[in-house]
Amino acid sequence: MAQLFSPAADTWMRLFLVGSLSLMAGGTVGIIGFARSAYMTSTDVRPQQPVPFSHRHHAGELGIDCRYCHSNVERGPQAGLPPTETCMTCHSQIWTNASVLEPVRQSLAHQTPVEWTRVAKLPDYVYFRHDIHIAKGVGCSDCHGRIDKMALTYRAKPFTMEFCLDCHRDPAPRLRPPEHVTDMAWTPPADAGAKGEAIAAHERIRFGELTHCTVCHR
Ligand code: HEC
Ligand code: HEC
Ligand code: HEC
Ligand code: HEC
Ligand code: HEC
Numbered sequence: 001m002a003q004l005f006s007p008a009a010d011t012w013m014r015l016f017l018v019g020s021l022s023l024m025a026g027g028t029v030g031i032i033g034f035a036r037s038a039y040m041t042s043t044d045v046r047p048q049q050p051v052p053f054s055h056r057h058h059a060g061e062l063g064i065d066c067r068y069c070h071s072n073v074e075r076g077p078q079a080g081l082p083p084t085e086t087c088m089t090c091h092s093q094i095w096t097n098a099s100v101l102e103p104v105r106q107s108l109a110h111q112t113p114v115e116w117t118r119v120a121k122l123p124d125y126v127y128f129r130h131d132i133h134i135a136k137g138v139g140c141s142d143c144h145g146r147i148d149k150m151a152l153t154y155r156a157k158p159f160t161m162e163f164c165l166d167c168h169r170d171p172a173p174r175l176r177p178p179e180h181v182t183d184m185a186w187t188p189p190a191d192a193g194a195k196g197e198a199i200a201a202h203e204r205i206r207f208g209e210l211t212h213c214t215v216c217h218r
Contacts, residue, residue, distance in 0.1 A: 043155050044154055044156075045154055045155065046119075046152040046153070047152075048117070050103045050114055050115055050116070051100060051101065051104055051114060052151075053153070054150070054151050055147045055149075055153055056149055056150055059147060059148045059184070060149060066182045068086070069082035069086055070082070073130045073134055074131055074134050074135070075131060076130070076131055077130060077131065078129075078130065084104055084107045084108045084113065084114060087101075088104070119155045120144065120155050120159070121159075125217060126216055134181050135203075136203045136205065137176050137177065137181065137199050137203065138167075138176075139180060139182070140181065140182055141183075141186070143157060145157060146184055148184040149184075161216075164216065168210035169211055171196075171200065171205060172199075172200045173188065173192045173193050173196045174196065175196045175203070176188075176199070177199070
């Protein structure tokens with residue numbers, strides 16, 4: 001059957017519908033307040049996971065680099081969640097009988113991935129990719145907060161349009177040298193503006209274009 005709308009037209013149709021619904025609701029200050037509340041942006045929610053995996057323990061205390069488990073983060077749109085084999089490089093040796101790790105052992109035995117509940121997710125009509133952000137010097141903590149301090153993982157920042165645009169309007173002061181992208185404790189230097197401008201020039205950041213709707217809705 002012939003396709004009536006291109007995928008892009010379909011995206012715009014859905015955006016139009018969502019947009020007009022939020023306009024109708026926009027009249028009431030209370031509703032706007034609600035829309036911006038932690039409840040609506042899903043920040044600070046710590047869902048129960050099949051295994052109580054702790055970034056504080058693994059990334060913070062043991063110091064395992066993010067890319068050891070999220071190995072696709074520099075290479076593609078998605079960071080990816082680690083396969084069970086990655087856990088087993090250590091847990092076939094240590095804590096081998098711990099009951100909290102039973103779902104991990106089951107997953108390996110049955111070759112079915114552990115079903116993690118996602119905390120960082122965008123609606124389908126938003127286009128995002130990790131690789132370009134990492135390559136240009138945007139650090140994980142700018143978008144995910146201090147993951148290395150989380151006993152159970154939660155969304156630290158609201159993934160609203162305003163959150164993305166805030167940086168896309170002027171990314172320079174937020175850029176860091178590439179060797180620090182996974183460094184959770186990195187803080188901008190006093191001359192972050194000048195240093196960032198230099199990185200932006202080197203990386204050929206397309207100033208002014210990054211707020212165009214089609215960057216994120218295509
Ligand atoms: C580089 C080695 C390493 C890898 C890889 C690793 N772990 Fe661990 N894990 C440890 C160590 C060490 C401990 C702690 C033992 C202790 O507390 O003395 C631990 C403890 C745990 C615990 C017990 C609770 C806690 O945090 O103390 C859970 C649950 C756990 N790991 C899950 C996982 C899962 C799921 C994966 C894969 C996504 C994984 N681990 C990958 C080394 C590792
Ligand atoms: C030992 C493996 C391991 C390491 C190291 C690790 N992670 Fe994770 N990460 C996981 C696992 C397993 C999950 C899924 C369970 C959860 O949400 O806690 C996860 C989930 C996440 C999520 C939430 C994704 C979602 O949508 O639910 C983010 C964000 C994240 N990790 C970022 C990081 C960052 C940043 C680092 C480095 C500071 C890091 N991780 C280091 C294993 C790891
Ligand atoms: C510019 C903001 C930004 C940066 C920088 C960033 N992330 Fe993400 N991350 C996101 C967004 C947005 C999502 C949700 C994507 C979606 O739903 O399509 C996400 C999702 C994830 C997930 C869930 C699984 C997946 O494949 O999407 C993991 C794991 C993750 N990020 C890890 C990392 C790590 C590790 C780093 C640093 C090396 C990092 N992120 C840097 C914004 C960012
Ligand atoms: C802290 C800064 C920062 C934040 C936050 C941020 N971005 Fe970006 N984004 C950048 C930079 C820098 C680039 C690269 C620009 C360039 O190369 O010209 C970029 C590029 C992009 C691109 C272009 C990819 C391409 O193929 O050209 C998309 C899409 C994108 N961002 C989506 C998002 C979305 C969606 C969010 C919010 C969830 C977000 N960004 C949050 C800094 C940021
Ligand atoms: C840097 C990325 C980015 C750019 C550029 C961007 N958006 Fe968005 N947009 C988002 C994200 C992320 C959401 C999802 C917000 C949420 O889930 O709360 C969104 C949501 C929306 C929605 C749904 C309703 C709402 O407000 O939440 C509409 C409509 C929309 N965008 C229209 C636009 C238009 C029109 C432009 C150009 C002027 C634009 N967007 C540019 C990232 C972007």
